[in-house]
Amino acid sequence: MIKLIQQLWHRYQAVLAYLIFGGLTTVINFVAFWLFNNLIQWPYLISNVIAWLLSVLFAYVTNKLWVFDAATPTLKSLLQEAGAFFGFRLLSLGIDELIMFTGISILHGNPLLVKLLDQIIVVVLNWFFSKLFIFKERH
Template structure:
């Protein structure tokens, strides 16, 4: 049984690690959104941006170190990688904000339920961005 689990982990490590750390990133995003939206009672769109910022910082570190095991041999490649990561995350923030506005302001959904649905969509989008564009194997 342990051998099977080890084989599955080795074969699907990137996807499984992304799901684990993507889940933790979602928890960070969700908790920060809840704190600012429900407890501090800031507007949902501002709470969402703050949650995005903190969760993207968490995601960059965990994705780089433990999900994609990305090596950046030079400062210029690190800057390019980080710029790409945050740039693509800005694109997903646009989708994130659109889902929140439509779900809350247009459809009058519960902000926490809309946020939960939103995060499922965003995790999938971000995985594709990370896998295909950001943390691809360095050729330098």
């Protein structure tokens, strides 16, 4: 049984690690959004950007070190990788803000429910961005 678990982990390590750290990133994003939007009562789009910033910083470190095991031997390669990561995350932030605006301002949805749906979409998009464009050395 242990050998089977080890084989499955080895085979699906990147996906499983992404689900674990993606889940933690989503929790950070969701809690930060709730904190700034509900407790501090800042506008939801501003709260969303702050939540995005905090979660993206966490996501970069965890994706680099434990999900994609990406080596950057030079400062230039590190800056290129970080630039691509944050660039694609800015793209997903635009999609994120559009979903939040549509769900809350146009459809009058509950901000936390809209945020939950939004995060599912954004996590999937970010997986593809990371896998195909940012941390491509490992596959």
